[in-house]
Amino acid sequence: MAQRAGLVHWHPHELRHSGASLMLAQGTPLHVVSEILGYAGIAITKDTYGHLIVDDKRAAAEAMSGALFGG
Template sequence: MGLHTLRHSAASTMLAAGVPLKVVSDILGHSSVAITGDIYGHVSPEVSASAMDQLSAALG
C-alpha cells in the first residue's frame, strides 16, 4: 500500500467519523478547506443515510 493510499484512507476515515473538514484539512497540510473538500469530500451512502436520519430526528 502506498503513501497516497494511506493518506486518502486516513482522510476519508476521519471525515466519515465526523472530524470537521477544517481539522482534516489542517492535518493534511492543505492550503484551504476547499482543496480538502474537493479531494476527500465524497459522501458514502452510509454517511448520507445517517445525515438524513439526523435531519428527520431534528424535525420531529
C-alpha cells in the same frame, strides 16, 4: 513505517487518502482534516472528499426544515 505495520503493498498516498477518509467517516470536521493534511484551505479537501460528508448535508437540511416548519 508501512512495512512495520504490515502495509507494504500500500503507497504512502493511499495511506494518506485512507486516513483522511476514515477521519471524515468518524465525524472529524472538514477543516480539521484539511489542517492535518497540510492544505492551506479546505477547498482541495472538500473537492477530494466532499462525497464522504453527505450525512452532514442531510443533518443541515433536517435542521433547517425543523427550524422552518417545526418538528
